[in-house]
Amino acid sequence: MKFLIIGGDAAGMSAASRAKRNQPEMNVTVLEETMDVSYSACGMPYNIADPDRDINDLVVRQAQVFREKQGIDLKTGCRAEAIDPDVKTVQAEDHTGQKQEFSYDSLLIATGASPVMPDMPGIDQKGVLPLKRLSDGRSIKDYLAGNRTESAILVGMGYIGLEMAEALSLRGIHVTGVTRGFMRNYDSSIAQVVQQTLSQHHVDLYRDQKVERIEKRGSSLAVVCNDQELGANMVLMGLGVAPNSRIAADAGIALGPKQAISVSRQMQTSNPFIYSAGDCADAYHVVTGQKTWVPLALLANRGGWAAADNICGKPVEVQGIAGSAVFKTFELEVARTGLSASEAEAAGFEPASVTIDARSRAHAHPGAESIRVHMVGDKKSGRLLGTQMVGKEGVAHRIKAPAVALHAQMGVEDFGQTDLPYAPPFSPVWDPLLTAANQLMKKL
């Protein structure tokens, strides 16, 4: 039994490790284009924030551990070029230019996603950098070490942009954000708090901007937008990512939303011998029941495990994602799960929503911070559809409660009846989530 995996990041290495644990005698080969495997990509902003931390701290497991301790045939610097599903082979080229062919009984495509780098003039200037792969993190740290950087422009203000805003500010770099939309998946009541915090930390934010070109101006770079021209020493491109699905499409495999590789709950593609997992694959949304594409780490790990289990004859289904995400920017925790009101409407629900402000600790308990909860329910069914929160404490973990409720298709009324424990250092007697549910009930 030959199990071949294209891509050695979260999904790929999770699958490889799981397969060897399930069946130690299995022949497991991984083709990884770069020299880096198994690293915490999400940790890069925090690493970049500290010039004294080695970027290699983010490597969770060294390639040689996979090879020597786990018996995985891990080929780094080896780029898969094409899949021939008829004869079950993959053509690849190693870093010396040598062509190689690998055969498989089961194949996992775990090619991940790549940063969107628009085809605009000046995008290849020195100092214009994306942040996705570990090598990108290295490039940014090297650039900061070697170039006096007083200011940076972040093009795009998604999660990574917002995390990088904090990271660069911590290094004393003035940050300017340039973006088309700002936190479009969040209610404006939540985005507003984030925007105020950015402003308090002297991060300038230009919204509704389209970047037209980047120009070199002496020792600095100019980002020319439709109605702004901004200067800085460094430009980070954070316009999101796109799934690396070309190799799958070329092999006749069906694609789903956003051109991600379409997979079943067993992580199987349209070809029964080919699986896909990670940022290149789509997923079911547990609230809508529809396919969606959300490239996040937990799903990649979970999908990798599930693909390996299914390939090893242990049937496993990944139920799907609930649209959960959390990030930290400066002192704020920001989190969401499920659908925003506009997403709910697009999915055919009849949403009602509330936004409430509460305290993070009990009446008279010292150190309380404010916490804002936005909650969305369905007028037709009474179901809870989504929750978003922002605050300085008690957000990142609290969001897990509505996330579980979404998996259980719970109603807002039932959610409002849950026994969420209370102690004065942690919440008011009525948890902010319960207060939001109680308020939302009045609109359903």
Add this chain to the structure above:
Amino acid sequence: MKFLIIGGDAAGMSAASRAKRNQPEMNVTVLEETMDVSYSACGMPYNIADPDRDINDLVVRQAQVFREKQGIDLKTGCRAEAIDPDVKTVQAEDHTGQKQEFSYDSLLIATGASPVMPDMPGIDQKGVLPLKRLSDGRSIKDYLAGNRTESAILVGMGYIGLEMAEALSLRGIHVTGVTRGFMRNYDSSIAQVVQQTLSQHHVDLYRDQKVERIEKRGSSLAVVCNDQELGANMVLMGLGVAPNSRIAADAGIALGPKQAISVSRQMQTSNPFIYSAGDCADAYHVVTGQKTWVPLALLANRGGWAAADNICGKPVEVQGIAGSAVFKTFELEVARTGLSASEAEAAGFEPASVTIDARSRAHAHPGAESIRVHMVGDKKSGRLLGTQMVGKEGVAHRIKAPAVALHAQMGVEDFGQTDLPYAPPFSPVWDPLLTAANQLMKKL
């Protein structure tokens, strides 16, 4: 319509306020034995920790606000003595000794619970104090202000005992805990971490002790146990509380577990005109479906609201409690929801459990603490039955996720599939809850 309420704490005042909001013209009368209404009893340890904070900070709403702003006929210093359900009256005595009779159409018994004060020699010595009512908190603060207190003995180490251990230590008082069982509702793997922390903070803990008497010895008190004799300047009695149900039982109302007043999910007692809510009433456990008695603040507030809604003709059910609780002692957050393995066995389940240790933040993220999760599932049905956690961060809010899962009767496998969002400052990619569920699955 006359709505009469016995007891002006959480349940009673919640009900009174809610009834007036539902029906502003309703005649709502509250009989409260003490002079204090609507205060945060749970906040007392934190208030006591700080000699400079006024104990009255804990009052959430003054009596006159209820009277003048909300139109509630609130009679403080008025003790209800007996209920005559045949003629629908309550006999009371005010603080001057004057007898009064109140008639009702609907009655709510919200008499709360009282600290267990065993009938042992020396229990009435000066310096031997319970902690339940606001007046107890006042007495403790007054005692500490007026008496040089270098050491204190806590008899009983429940939640309040563990919170007071921290509070008194913060005031430089050496604390000794004397207890029969220690955290009996928790798995030993969780209790062990708490015990280590107490020890690190120089809190001496004597387990398996029965206190026989308290003696005055010069300026200090001696607590004489079965096989220990311990001295201190102050003795706090924290042997738990018992429901104040005598007045209900005397009126022929049925009692439930632990002699708490038996109520339906509508908060109705065995007499259709009499409701009960708060620490004096029992509740359904959502995991076992059986009656139980858990005197905690959220249920009191929720029960008070529900009783008022039902009395006002808005049918509402309180689904029940999940056995959720959280407390802080020193730097630890400790939380539980659902059943422990032994509780599960007693309820007829076939429990399996795991304990896992995880990190509170991602690989290589600075500042990570350890977090321990104990999870219980049912071998017969695969259901999640309970979760307990301890750690320095990420416990108090994380417990809400399994609490919601218990309300939804979710299986361990389904819980392990939930989309709990990840970011490096807050958890590993696989949240400790998911790791615990994955491990527990192997035993089911």
